[in-house]
Amino acid sequence: MSSVQFDRIALIGIGLIGSSIAYDIRRLGLAKEIVVSTRKAETLKRAEELGLGDRYTISAADAVEDADLVIVSVPVGASGSVAEEISTHMKPGAIVTDVGSTKASVIAQMQPHIPAGVHFIPGHPLAGTEKSGPDAGFPGLFEGRWCIFTPLPGTDETALKKLRHFWETLGSRVDEMDAEHHDKVLAIVSHLPHIIAYNIVGTADDLETVTESEVIKYSASGFRDFTRLAASDPTMWRDVCLHNRDAILEMLARFSEDLASLQRAIRWGEGDKIFELFTRTRAIRRSIIQAGQDVDAPDFGRHALDKKN
Amino acid sequence: MSSVQFDRIALIGIGLIGSSIAYDIRRLGLAKEIVVSTRKAETLKRAEELGLGDRYTISAADAVEDADLVIVSVPVGASGSVAEEISTHMKPGAIVTDVGSTKASVIAQMQPHIPAGVHFIPGHPLAGTEKSGPDAGFPGLFEGRWCIFTPLPGTDETALKKLRHFWETLGSRVDEMDAEHHDKVLAIVSHLPHIIAYNIVGTADDLETVTESEVIKYSASGFRDFTRLAASDPTMWRDVCLHNRDAILEMLARFSEDLASLQRAIRWGEGDKIFELFTRTRAIRRSIIQAGQDVDAPDFGRHALDKKN
Numbered sequence: 031m032s033s034v035q036f037d038r039i040a041l042i043g044i045g046l047i048g049s050s051i052a053y054d055i056r057r058l059g060l061a062k063e064i065v066v067s068t069r070k071a072e073t074l075k076r077a078e079e080l081g082l083g084d085r086y087t088i089s090a091a092d093a094v095e096d097a098d099l100v101i102v103s104v105p106v107g108a109s110g111s112v113a114e115e116i117s118t119h120m121k122p123g124a125i126v127t128d129v130g131s132t133k134a135s136v137i138a139q140m141q142p143h144i145p146a147g148v149h150f151i152p153g154h155p156l157a158g159t160e161k162s163g164p165d166a167g168f169p170g171l172f173e174g175r176w177c178i179f180t181p182l183p184g185t186d187e188t189a190l191k192k193l194r195h196f197w198e199t200l201g202s203r204v205d206e207m208d209a210e211h212h213d214k215v216l217a218i219v220s221h222l223p224h225i226i227a228y229n230i231v232g233t234a235d236d237l238e239t240v241t242e243s244e245v246i247k248y249s250a251s252g253f254r255d256f257t258r259l260a261a262s263d264p265t266m267w268r269d270v271c272l273h274n275r276d277a278i279l280e281m282l283a284r285f286s287e288d289l290a291s292l293q294r295a296i297r298w299g300e301g302d303k304i305f306e307l308f309t310r311t312r313a314i315r316r317s318i319i320q321a322g323q324d325v326d327a328p329d330f331g332r333h334a335l336d337k338k339n
Numbered sequence: 340m341s342s343v344q345f346d347r348i349a350l351i352g353i354g355l356i357g358s359s360i361a362y363d364i365r366r367l368g369l370a371k372e373i374v375v376s377t378r379k380a381e382t383l384k385r386a387e388e389l390g391l392g393d394r395y396t397i398s399a400a401d402a403v404e405d406a407d408l409v410i411v412s413v414p415v416g417a418s419g420s421v422a423e424e425i426s427t428h429m430k431p432g433a434i435v436t437d438v439g440s441t442k443a444s445v446i447a448q449m450q451p452h453i454p455a456g457v458h459f460i461p462g463h464p465l466a467g468t469e470k471s472g473p474d475a476g477f478p479g480l481f482e483g484r485w486c487i488f489t490p491l492p493g494t495d496e497t498a499l500k501k502l503r504h505f506w507e508t509l510g511s512r513v514d515e516m517d518a519e520h521h522d523k524v525l526a527i528v529s530h531l532p533h534i535i536a537y538n539i540v541g542t543a544d545d546l547e548t549v550t551e552s553e554v555i556k557y558s559a560s561g562f563r564d565f566t567r568l569a570a571s572d573p574t575m576w577r578d579v580c581l582h583n584r585d586a587i588l589e590m591l592a593r594f595s596e597d598l599a600s601l602q603r604a605i606r607w608g609e610g611d612k613i614f615e616l617f618t619r620t621r622a623i624r625r626s627i628i629q630a631g632q633d634v635d636a637p638d639f640g641r642h643a644l645d646k647k648n
Contacts, residue, residue, distance in 0.1 A: 156560045159637030160624075166637070176557060215549050215557060218542075223561035226539055229601055230532065231620040233594045240524050246626045248485060248524060251465045252532035254633045255564055261624035264617035271605045271613050282602050285542045286595065292538055293591050296580045304580050308573035311540040315469075315570035317555045324563045328468030328475070330639040 032058040032199050035192070040065045040097035042090045042112055044077045045263070046158055047129045048103035049167025052082040054200045057169050067093035077164045091119040099125050099196070102140075106130040107269035110139030122147035125189050129155055131216060131266070133180040133209035135273035141182070149189035152209065154178045154216075155202060162263035173201030174322070180209040217277035221270055222285060225278065227259035228267070341367040341508050344501070349374045349406035351399045351421055353386045354572070355467055356438045357412035358476025361391040363509045366478050376402035386473045400428045408505070411437040411449075416578035419448030431456035434498050438464055440525060440575070442489040442518035444582035450491070458498035461518065463487045463525075464511060471572035482510030483631070489518040526586035530579055531594060534587065536568035537576070 039061040041048045048066075055061050066083030067090045068074050078086050087093050094100050094116045102112050109130060120126065126148055130136040133152050144150040157175040159166065177197040181190060194204045207215075234245045234253065245253065271278060295303045319326045348370040350357045357375075364370050375392030376399045377383050387395050396402050403409050403425045411421050418439060429435065435457055439445040442461050453459040466484040468475065486506045490499060503513045516524075543554045543562065554562065580587060604612045628635045 156557055158560075161637050175559065178557075211548075215553050216560065218546060218549050219554055219557045219562040220560035222542075223539065223565055225601065225605075226535060226598075227561075227564075228617050228620050229598050230535055230594060231623055232601075232616050233531075233590070233597045234527050235619060235623060236593070236597070237527060239520075240527050242623075242626075244524050245528055246623070246630050246632060248465055248487075248528045249627050249630075249632045250484065251467075251525065251529035252536075252568055253528040254627055255536075255568055256532055257620070257624040257627055257633070258639060259561055259564055260617075260620040262617075264614050264621065267617050268610050268614045272608055272610055275605055275608075279602065279606060281542070282598070282605075284545070285539060286598065286602075288542045288545070289535075289538050289591070289595065292534065292541075293588065293595075296534075296584055296591075297588060299581055299584075301577050301581055305573050305577045307541050308537050308569075308571075308576050310544065311537050311566070311569040312573065314540055314544060314551075314555070315566040317551075318558050318563055318566055321555050321558075323555060323558045324566070325641045327641075328470050330567060330641045332634045332636075332639045332641070 032060060034062055035060045035196055035199070036098040037061065038063045038065060038097045039099045039101065040067065040093040041083065041101050041103065042067050042093060042116070043103035044068045044073060044082060044164050045103060046162050046166040047155065047171075048101070049077065049080070049082055049164040050157075050169070050171035051101060051103070051200070052077075053167060053169035054172065058199055060196065060199060061099075065093045065097065073164060080164055082164065082167075090115045094119050094124070096121055097124055099193075100127070102126065102128040105266045105269040106132050106136055106273045109136045110143075113140035113143035117143040117145060120145065120148045123149075125149045125151060125193055127151045127153045127193055129153060131220065131270050132274040133212045137180070137182065137209055149186050150182065151185060151190060151193050152180045152182075153193070153197070154180070154212065155197070156220075157202075160258050160261045162266070170201065172197070175202055177202040177204050178212055179204060179206045180212050181206060213274050213277045217274060217281045221274055221278050222281045224259050224262060224267055225271065225282070226285070227256040230256050231260040341369060343371055344369045344505055344508070345407040346370065347372045347374060347406045348408045348410065349376065349402040350392065350410050350412065351376050351402060351425070352412035353377045353382060353391060353473050354412060355471050355475040356464065356480075357410070358386065358389070358391055358473040359466075359478070359480035360410060360412070360509070361386075362476060362478035363481065367508055369505065369508060370408075374402045374406065382473060389473055391473065391476075399424045403428050403433070405430055407433055408502075409433060409435045411435065411439075414575045414578040415439040415441050415445055415582045418445045419452075422449035422452035426452040426454060429454065429457045432458075434458045434460060434502055436460045436462045436502055438462060440529065440579050441583040442521045446489070446491065446518055458495050459491065460494060460499060460502050461489045461491075462502070462506070463489070463521065464506070465529075466511075469567050469570045471575070479510065481506070484511055486511040486513050487521055488513060488515045489521050490515060522583050522586045526583055526590045530583055530587050531590045533568050533571060533576055534580065534591070535594070536565040539565050540569040
């Protein structure tokens with residue numbers, strides 16, 4: 031159905047995202063050759079066992095030689111060193127993109143190392159699960175998901191079109207916005223939720239009056255919804271915190287302010303105020319379901335699955 | 340398979356929990372007669388359309404006449420007035436229980452109205468979904484879920500055993516603890532998660548720099564996990580906040596303290612501290628999955644469902 035879009039694609043980093051891209055490239059026949067590179071020998075070996083590429087190398091510099099498309103899928107804190115390493119090895123006309131969750135920082139790290147004639151198009155597929163590593167990847171991860179490009183001024187239109195077509199073939203819908211706006215949007219829809227989830231799970235873990243085994247035992251009454259996000263890759267999320275600091279701190283400040291106000295309403299028994307907030311938030315979920323961004327089945331549809339336990 | 344356990348069961352309140360109990364009583368043949376009562380004529384009519392009982396009445400006092408088991412499933416703030424209304428109408432030897440999410444307050448509200456000879460056993464099935472009302476109920480809701488009793492000193496052992504047997508027939512596992520401990524445990528595993536979820540959704544709704552449509556569009560990157568809890572019944576949750584105030588305020592204080600510390604680590608770029616927290620929380624999810632309290636499928640298993648969109 032699809033056809034070859036690039037002769038050689040180099041995948042730098044082969045975790046959940048990299049490996050899912052590899053499965054889709056293969057499945058859809060989008061490249062003649064897939065070169066896989068990752069820093070850890072052990073991960074590279076695993077990628078080979080899974081048959082994710084045609085060639086495997088520890089060296090990112092080697093991997094990008096003659097590649098038409100280079101996809102960097104590493105924790106955002108590692109973007110700069112990858113860009114530096116591959117800098118002089120890319121061929122003119124190649125497209126380099128990434129999948130990082132923060133964009134201004136990735137651009138600041140990578141852009142200085144991109145030689146003239148190479149097209150750098152920062153990207154961010156909004157897809158993933160709480161699992162990580164090459165074993166977590168699967169074909170179809172990007173289907174129906176958004177992919178956001180944050181192109182730099184003067185980006186080559188043909189290259190942009192080619193990359194857009196690539197992601198669309200993977201089933202994604204592509205949006206464009208500037209990096210600063212991306213970072214603000216993601217701070218609220220993704221970074222803050224993860225940070226809050228990590229935090230509440232940490233709070234529960236530290237209690238003396240309620241045991242950890244009680245928390246685990248009774249978690250189905252709400253707590254478990256947070257543990258999914260709090261089980262995400264720690265390296266990736268540490269880097270997100272460090273590399274989207276300003277937007278995250280702003281969202282955290284607003285969240286804390288709102289929480290203090292809600293806390294005060296609880297302390298003073300202001301039922302109407304509490305009721306008003308709890309009613310307003312219901313509407314947002316309805317919109318999300320209408321927009322096809324979540325399932326309407328109660329309990330995320332997992333009820334049927336967890337009754338088996 | 341099962342057999343009649345009570346001649347007449349009165350269900351006061353017929354929302355998600357009451358209606359699910361009704362389905363199970365019928366399905367398992369646990370009563371000769373089910374009497375359904377609720378304050379709103381419209382809801383009562385709907386319960387009748389759904390065939391949830393054998394008899395329907397607006398009057399809780401009428402409903403409990405000659406009932407062997409009375410199950411009060413109303414928002415916790417309404418427990419006191421229900422108890423007052425049924426007080427002189429229950430027959431000696433009857434068992435009265437409730438399903439409220441806070442127990443000390445429910446006991447304080449109901450206990451004064453329970454006449455001698457009637458067995459009051461406060462209970463709390465840890466089951467439910469984000470949906471509410473009689474249409475949200477379904478058979479099997481309590482299967483594999485915990486039900487916590489917080490019996491008062493001197494509770495009749497036979498009555499306790501009978502009620503335990505009832506919930507076990509519905510598929511629940513029954514635990515016992517004192518009301519104060521219950522309220523602390525639930526504050527962390529259920530009340531705090533709901534409050535945090537309501538709060539973050541409210542924060543997102545109030546932003547000027549990121550539009551609501553962007554929040555909805557990109558919600559799959561984390562935010563949507565919170566919207567499920569934030570879509571829960573506002574009346575029920577307002578009442579929980581007002582009736583478990585002290586335990587909730589304590590948990591909120593700890594959560595905010597931890598969040599301030601995490602915020603500081605982000606501001607000062609303390610990567611190791613962030614990484615340590617993000618790693619620790621991963622272990623808790625593993626324990627929850629091992630304990631059979633959540634599914635291990637990525638994305639709560641909803642991926643297959645939402646790819647259809």
